[in-house]
Amino acid sequence: MSRVLETRAGAYARMSGWTLAALALGIAALVLLAGYWPTVQSLVWVWDHDGTYQYAFLIPPLSLWVAFSLRHEVRANPPVPSFCGLLAVAGLVLLWYVGQLLDINLVQHFALVALIPALVLACWGWRALWVLAFPLGYLVVFAVPWGDGLVGPLQDITAHFAVRALELTGTPVLMNGREIVTPAAVWMVADACSGVKFFIACCALGCLYAYLMYQRWRKRLVFVALAAVVPIIANGLRVYFTILIGDTWGLEYATGLDHMIFGWQFFGTVLVALLLGGWFFRDPLVAREQPAANDDKPAAARMLVWPVVVALLIAGPAWAAGLASPAPVQAVYLVAPTVTVWDGPQTTASDWQPAFNGAAGQVEAAYRRPGGTEVVELFHAVYTGKPRSGHTLITYGNRPYDPARAQVLSSASQSIKLADGRSLDVEELRLSGAEGSRLVWYWYCVDRRCTRSPMVTKLLQARSVLGGDDTQSSVWALSVPVGYGGIDQARADLRALALALPASGAEPTSGHREHAPSGSSP
Numbered sequence: 355m356s357r358v359l360e361t362r363a364g365a366y367a368r369m370s371g372w373t374l375a376a377l378a379l380g381i382a383a384l385v386l387l388a389g390y391w392p393t394v395q396s397l398v399w400v401w402d403h404d405g406t407y408q409y410a411f412l413i414p415p416l417s418l419w420v421a422f423s424l425r426h427e428v429r430a431n432p433p434v435p436s437f438c439g440l441l442a443v444a445g446l447v448l449l450w451y452v453g454q455l456l457d458i459n460l461v462q463h464f465a466l467v468a469l470i471p472a473l474v475l476a477c478w479g480w481r482a483l484w485v486l487a488f489p490l491g492y493l494v495v496f497a498v499p500w501g502d503g504l505v506g507p508l509q510d511i512t513a514h515f516a517v518r519a520l521e522l523t524g525t526p527v528l529m530n531g532r533e534i535v536t537p538a539a540v541w542m543v544a545d546a547c548s549g550v551k552f553f554i555a556c557c558a559l560g561c562l563y564a565y566l567m568y569q570r571w572r573k574r575l576v577f578v579a580l581a582a583v584v585p586i587i588a589n590g591l592r593v594y595f596t597i598l599i600g601d602t603w604g605l606e607y608a609t610g611l612d613h614m615i616f617g618w619q620f621f622g623t624v625l626v627a628l629l630l631g632g633w634f635f636r637d638p639l640v641a642r643e644q645p646a647a648n649d650d651k652p653a654a655a656r657m658l659v660w661p662v663v664v665a666l667l668i669a670g671p672a673w674a675a676g677l678a679s680p681a682p683v684q685a686v687y688l689v690a691p692t693v694t695v696w697d698g699p700q701t702t703a704s705d706w707q708p709a710f711n712g713a714a715g716q717v718e719a720a721y722r723r724p725g726g727t728e729v730v731e732l733f734h735a736v737y738t739g740k741p742r743s744g745h746t747l748i749t750y751g752n753r754p755y756d757p758a759r760a761q762v763l764s765s766a767s768q769s770i771k772l773a774d775g776r777s778l779d780v781e782e783l784r785l786s787g788a789e790g791s792r793l794v795w796y797w798y799c800v801d802r803r804c805t806r807s808p809m810v811t812k813l814l815q816a817r818s819v820l821g822g823d824d825t826q827s828s829v830w831a832l833s834v835p836v837g838y839g840g841i842d843q844a845r846a847d848l849r850a851l852a853l854a855l856p857a858s859g860a861e862p863t864s865g866h867r868e869h870a871p872s873g874s875s876p
Contacts, residue, residue: 371648371651375433375652379473382664383470383473385664386466393462397497406554410497417492420489421490427485433479433482435477439475443469443666446472447666449461450462450466455816457742457743460498474490477660508553509532509543509548512590515586515591519591530763532761533763533786536600539600541593541600542761547589549589552589556628560578560582588624688734688736696722698721698722699719699720700721704792708753708755708829713745715735717734718731723850728844728847735828747811748812754796754831754833759788763784764783765781765782765783767781767782768795771852771853778806779805782795783796794831797829799830801823832852834848
C-alpha cells in the first residue's frame with residue numbers, strides 16, 4: 355500500500371503545473387458538458403432549426419483553433435487559479451438555475467457558454483484569460499442566439515432605405531409602415547427580408563477577419579464597423595433592386611426562385627468585395643516568438659479552487675433536479691366581461707388569431723359600440739404557477755398575431771387609461787393581412803402589475819417565483835380593423851373599449867374565471 359501511495363506521489367510530483375491545470379480544466383469541461391447536457395441540446399437545436407443561427411456551428415471550432423494557436427503565449431506564465439473565477443462560476447451557475455427555474459432559454463444558453471471563460475479564469479488565472487480574450491469573447495458573443503430582437507429594427511431600416519432609393523431614381527412609391535407601394539405591386543419587407551442572417555454572419559466573419567489580418571486596434575475596429583454597416587446597406591440595396599426589377603421587367607423576375615438566386619448572389623458579391631477591400635490594408639504578418647513554458651505549480655491553497663469549481667458545476671443541475679415537479683396545469687375557464695354601453699360579448703369572426711400556446715385558459719370575444727361601424731375584438735389568456743416548458747407566457751412562438759396570416763407594418767407604444775384611473779403603456783402593432791390593415795394593442799400582467807415589456811414581465815415572474823408566491827400571468831390584447839376612419843379612429847375605438855373594461859381588465863382573471871372541477875384534464 356505504501357508503495358502505491360509513493361508511486362502516486364511521485365507521479366504527481368513529476369506533473370508540471372500546466373499539466374495539472376489542463377487536467378483540471380478538462381475535468382471541469384466534461385462536468386459542464388455532462389451536467390448541462392439538456393441545455394447543450396437546446397442550444398444546438400436552435401442553431402439547427404433557426405436559419406439565422408446556422409453559422410454558429412462554426413463558432414466553437416473557430417474559437418478552439420484560435421485558442422490553440424495561442425497555446426505558447428498561455429504557457430509563458432504559470433497557471434494561477436483565481437478566486438474571482440470561482441465567484442464568476444458561482445454567479446453563472448446561479449444565473450443558469452434562475453433561467454431553468456423560469457424556463458428562459460436565452461438565459462440558460464448565455465450562462466452555459468459564459469461558463470467556459472469563467473472556467474478558464476478559475477482554473478488558469480487572469481493572464482491566461484487575457485491571452486485567450488478574443489477566442490473566448492468570440493465564442494460568447496456569437497454562439498449565443500441573441501439576434502431575434504434585431505429583426506424589427508432591421509426591417510424598418512431596410513424599408514426606409516429602399517423607399518428613399520426609389521424616390522431618388524424617380525420611381526413613384528408610397529410607404530405604409532413596412533409595406534412599399536409601387537405602380538407594379540405592393541411589396542412587404544417581411545421578417546425574412548430584414549437581412550438579420552447576413553448581418554450576424556457578416557459581423558461574426560468580420561470580427562475573425564479583423565483579428566487575423568490586422569495588428570493595430572484602430573484598423574480592427576474600423577473593419578468590424580464596416581462589417582456591421584455594409585450588410586445593412588447591402589440588404590437595403592437588395593430590396594431596392596428587387597422592387598426596381600419587378601417594376602421594370604415584371605414581377606416574375608423579382609419573385610420566386612429568381613428572387614432567392616439574386617439575393618444569394620448579391621450577398622456573396624458584397625461579402626467578397628468586403629474581404630478583398632480589407633485584404634489590401636492588411637498588416638504584415640509577424641512571426642510570433644514561442645516563449646519558453648513556465649511550468650511552475652500554483653500554490654496549494656490556490657489549487658483548492660479546482661475541486662470547488664467542479665462542485666459548483668455539479669450543484670446547478672443538482673439544485674434543478676431537486677425542484678419539486680410543478681403541479682399539472684389546471685384548466686381555467688374564462689368568461690368574457692360584459693362592457694357597459696358596448697354590444698357584446700359576441701363571437702369573433704375575423705382572421706385575427708393570437709397564438710399563446712399552453713395557456714391554462716383563454717377567451718376571445720367581439721364588441722360593437724352602438725352606432726359604430728367596426729367590431730373591436732378582445733383576447734385574454736392566463737398562465738398559472740411558475741413558468742415551465744410548454745406553459746410559459748413569454749416564449750418563442752407566443753405572439754398577439756399569427757405570422758402565417760399577417761405581417762407587422764409598424765410598432766409603437768401607446769398610453770391608455772383604465773376604468774380604475776390607472777394609466778398603462780401598451781404595445782401597438784399595425785398588421786397587414788388578407789382582410790386589410792388591423793391595429794392591435796396588447797399588454798402583459800403578472801398578478802396585479804401590468805406592462806408592455808416582455809423583459810419586465812419576466813422580471814416580475816422571477817420576483818414572484820423566487821419569493822415563493824403562487825404567481826399568475828396573463829396577456830390582454832385588443833384589435834380593430836383600420837377602416838375608413840383611418841388609424842386615428844381605430845385608436846379611438848381601442849381606447850374607448852380599454853377604458854370601458856371592468857377594473858379587472860388590468861388584473862389577470864379577477865372576477866372572470868371558473869376553475870375546472872377537480873380531476874378534469876388541463
